Every structure is written in C-alpha cells, then in structure tokens.
Amino acid sequence: MDAFRRAAKTGASPALLTGIRVALGIVSVALATALSATAVASIHMARRVVTPAGRVPDTRILALDTAAQTITLAKTPDTGLPGRYGLFTTGTSTYVKVGSVLSQDDVSVKRKLLTHIGSDSRLSPDAAFSGWYYDRPEQLHLPFTPELIGSVVGPCPAWFFPAGDGDTWVIQVHGRGTTRAECLRAVPLFHSLGISTLVVSYRNDGEAPRSRTGTYTLGATEWRDVDAAVGFARRRGARRIILMGWSMGGAIALQVSLNSAHRHAIAGLILESPVIDWRIVLQYQARIMRVPPTVSGLAIEALQHEWTAPIARAGSAIPFDRLDVVARAAELRHPILILHSDDDGFVPSDASHELARARPDLVQLEVFDVARHTKLWNYDQDRWTQRITSWLREMNLAGSREGAEV
Known part of the structure; x- marks a missing residue:
C-alpha cells in the first residue's frame, strides 16, 4: 500500500x-x-x-509359504530386526508370531513363522509389525485374574498376575495407540522374581471407559487412572509398588510418581522407550513427516492454550510444561531405570539422556542400538532381562528367580 x-x-x-x-x-x-x-x-x-488412532499397516506380506512355515515381508527398519515379534493383519488370522530372520535383501525379509498357518489360510497383504509378541494373557501360562480398577471415568479393565508373597507389585502402563497386551512380554520376568504384576488400561485406550472428549491428554489426566490402580494394589496388600511405563505409558508413570497421594508406596520406575518431554517427541515426528517447523510449533501452541484447545479437539489445554520431566527433574524422588534405543525412530532418546544427566543420583539409563521403539525385549531379551533384574536387586525389590521361562 x-x-x-x-x-x-x-x-x-x-x-x-x-x-x-x-x-x-x-x-x-x-x-x-x-x-x-x-x-x-x-x-x-x-x-x-x-485423537486415539487404530493400528496403521507399516509393511506388506509379500509371500507366505505354509509348507515351510515362513513369511516374507517388505523390508523396513523394523521388519529386518533379529528376535521374536508379532504381526497384525486380517484374514483367517488377525495376529501371528514371527521368529528369526532367514534371509533378507534390499526390499524383502523372510522370517520363520512361530504361529502355525494352514495351507488354506489367507492373510491380507497389509500388515503391522509389532513388538507385542503375546497378545492374550493365556499365552503366558501363568495364573491370572481379570480385574476392574475403579477410576473417576469408570471401571478400567486390568489383568492381575500374582507372584511371591504379594508384598511387591509392578503396575504396567501401555503406550499411545495400543492396549495393555503390549505389556505382557514383561510379566514372566517379574513373576520369576516373585513380583506380582497388574497390567492396566486407562481412559480412551479402547478398553477403559471414554472420557467426555474421548481424546488423549498425553498423561496429564490419564495418570489418575493409573493412580487408582496404585490404590487398588495397596488395598490388596502391596507394600512396595514399581511403575513400568512403555512409551506414552512412561509419561503417565512419571506423572503418577510426581503427583500421586501414594508416592510413599512407590519404590521405583522402569521406563521402556519413554516419553519424557512431549515437545521433543512432537517436533521429531514432525520432521520425519516433513511438517514445517512453523506448523508443528503452531500445533503445540494450539494444544497448550485453553482458548484454542477446543479447536484442536483437546477438550482442555495440554500442560506441556508440567509434562516436561527434564525441567521438573529436581522434583523426582524415586529411583528410575530407563531403557531406550538411540535409533528409536518414534520417541527420540534425547530427553532420556538429559534426564539421566540431570539426576544421576536417581536415574540409570541403559542405552540400546538398533532395537527401535518398544522392541528392546524382542531385539535382545537376555540383555533386557539381565538389566532389569540387576536393577531390581540393587533396589532390593526382587527375590531369587525360580527359573521361569522369560
């Protein structure tokens, strides 16, 4: 003008x-x-x-050999990993277990099938590669009971695996966009150490009740459902409680640790590929998706203010400052073991390293390579098991192992 x-x-x-x-x-x-x-x-x-989202296919089934019981998948950073994994698909089977890599090239990976697939079976080409491995509690062949945890949003389903004298419990919290079955692979280890396990659900995860908005708050309100589980454990005789969080479950466990009225009963935290600072995670994921920094910055701004939260369908503002545990490191009171892969690919390990540097008196960090996101157990089960076991014993939280298969 x-x-x-x-x-x-x-x-x-x-x-x-x-x-x-x-x-x-x-x-x-x-x-x-x-x-x-x-x-x-x-x-x-x-x-x-x-917004809670369903599982998104991230690979394709290229070939299925029912005679040799092998499956060939499109090559991705995950599908070529050594170890045991799960594969979600559709057709005559919705979930199959896969084992060792038999061969691979630049475009495909052939793996051993650990779930028998009959000659008349048909599987959809679209599949999602997963670190779950176990998808039902019965597969562990351990005694368990279904439970309901009373929360402010309603009864949240849980599985309880009793062990030892019932003095020490671990409460396992699954990650974003998944369900409590994600945690099952850790149960045998705790059982073998005489630690009872409560595997919980929380609002809007597809199993627990829906909140009014039906959306995540990234741990800012979900922690209350897990805190209700801590109260449940205490009423059932637990004297010492370990919180174990996977991915976003780590963010939730940390909020319980910081905010719970039961803090004195919490003996420690085990965090697997955890979210410790959401802003780092969201900015990282934006770069992967080639979202301009201006867009990701405005998205975070929209989520953290009350007047824009309804537009973002967040229901209420997301308190990113309160969820930044690196910034709140001085408030921590419980010993923490973090297991994180430096090539996680979804939740960068930067904040895990920062938290370990900020609180070396409380935080121990076990760094993996290659293992990717929440697949550390699958990638190197022996190392994963030994590290958690040694930490539990160091904290005087574990009894002698009974030789259970883990």
Whole structure:
C-alpha cells in the first residue's frame, strides 16, 4: 500500500497505479492463503496428536509359504530386526508370531513363522509389525485374574498376575495407540522374581471407559487412572509398588510418581522407550513427516492454550510444561531405570539422556542400538532381562528367580 501511495504522489500513470493495485491484491491473497493453509495444517496435526488412532499397516506380506512355515515381508527398519515379534493383519488370522530372520535383501525379509498357518489360510497383504509378541494373557501360562480398577471415568479393565508373597507389585502402563497386551512380554520376568504384576488400561485406550472428549491428554489426566490402580494394589496388600511405563505409558508413570497421594508406596520406575518431554517427541515426528517447523510449533501452541484447545479437539489445554520431566527433574524422588534405543525412530532418546544427566543420583539409563521403539525385549531379551533384574536387586525389590521361562 505504501508503494501505491508513493506512486500516486509522483504522478504515475493510471495504468501503473492499476498494476500496483493488482500486484498488492495478489500478494495479500497469497499471504492470507499461506497463513490459512498453515493454520489448517497446524490444527490437523494438533488433532492427530490427541485423537486415539487404530493400528496403521507399516509393511506388506509379500509371500507366505505354509509348507515351510515362513513369511516374507517388505523390508523396513523394523521388519529386518533379529528376535521374536508379532504381526497384525486380517484374514483367517488377525495376529501371528514371527521368529528369526532367514534371509533378507534390499526390499524383502523372510522370517520363520512361530504361529502355525494352514495351507488354506489367507492373510491380507497389509500388515503391522509389532513388538507385542503375546497378545492374550493365556499365552503366558501363568495364573491370572481379570480385574476392574475403579477410576473417576469408570471401571478400567486390568489383568492381575500374582507372584511371591504379594508384598511387591509392578503396575504396567501401555503406550499411545495400543492396549495393555503390549505389556505382557514383561510379566514372566517379574513373576520369576516373585513380583506380582497388574497390567492396566486407562481412559480412551479402547478398553477403559471414554472420557467426555474421548481424546488423549498425553498423561496429564490419564495418570489418575493409573493412580487408582496404585490404590487398588495397596488395598490388596502391596507394600512396595514399581511403575513400568512403555512409551506414552512412561509419561503417565512419571506423572503418577510426581503427583500421586501414594508416592510413599512407590519404590521405583522402569521406563521402556519413554516419553519424557512431549515437545521433543512432537517436533521429531514432525520432521520425519516433513511438517514445517512453523506448523508443528503452531500445533503445540494450539494444544497448550485453553482458548484454542477446543479447536484442536483437546477438550482442555495440554500442560506441556508440567509434562516436561527434564525441567521438573529436581522434583523426582524415586529411583528410575530407563531403557531406550538411540535409533528409536518414534520417541527420540534425547530427553532420556538429559534426564539421566540431570539426576544421576536417581536415574540409570541403559542405552540400546538398533532395537527401535518398544522392541528392546524382542531385539535382545537376555540383555533386557539381565538389566532389569540387576536393577531390581540393587533396589532390593526382587527375590531369587525360580527359573521361569522369560
């Protein structure tokens, strides 16, 4: 507009003035369009962060040999990992277990099937590679009971695996976009050490009741459901409670540790591939998805303010400062063991390293490589087992092992 006024004062021709006016109009429309597109993209990202989502296929089944009981998958950073894993698909089977890598090249990986697939079976090509391994508690061949944990949102389903004298319990908390079956692979280890296990659910995870908005708060409210489980454990005789969180479950466990009225009963935390600072995680994931920093920054801003939270469908503002445990490191009171892979691929290990540096008196960090996100047990079960066992014994939380298979 200043350019237009200067041109008018100098007696520019009407044609030039018209051209300037048109150019300014085009620039204004382009700027408004760009700002509008950025705002829309930011709101879309913010909604994705807090909206529970189903499992997304991340590989394809290229071949199935029922005679040799092998399966060939498209090559990804995960499908070529050594160890035992699970595979979600559709067809005559919805979940199959896969074992060792038999061969691989640049585009495919052939693995041994650990779930028998009959010759008349049909599986969808689209599949999701998982670190779950066990998908039902019966597969552990350990005694357990289904339980309901009374929370403010309603009864939250749980599985209880009794062990030892019932003095020490571990409460396991699953991650974002998954369910409590994610935690089953850790149960045999705790059982063998005489530690009872309570595997819990929390609001909006597809098993526990839905909150009013039906969206995640990234641990800011979910911790209350886990805290209800701590109260349940104490009423059932638990004197010492270990919290174990997987991925977002780590963020939830940390909030319980910081906020629970039962803090004195919490003996320690075990965090597997944990979220410790959500802003680091969201910015990392935005870079992977090639989302511009402006968009991811605005998405975080939209989520953390009350007046924009409804637009982002968050229900209420997400308190990122309160969820940043590195910044709150001085408030920690419980010993913590963190297991994290430096090539996690989903939740970067940066905040885990920062927390270990901030509180070396409380935090021990076991760094893996190659193992990816929440697949440390699958990748190197012996090392994973030995590290947790040694930490539990160091904290005087474990009895002698009974030789159970883990």
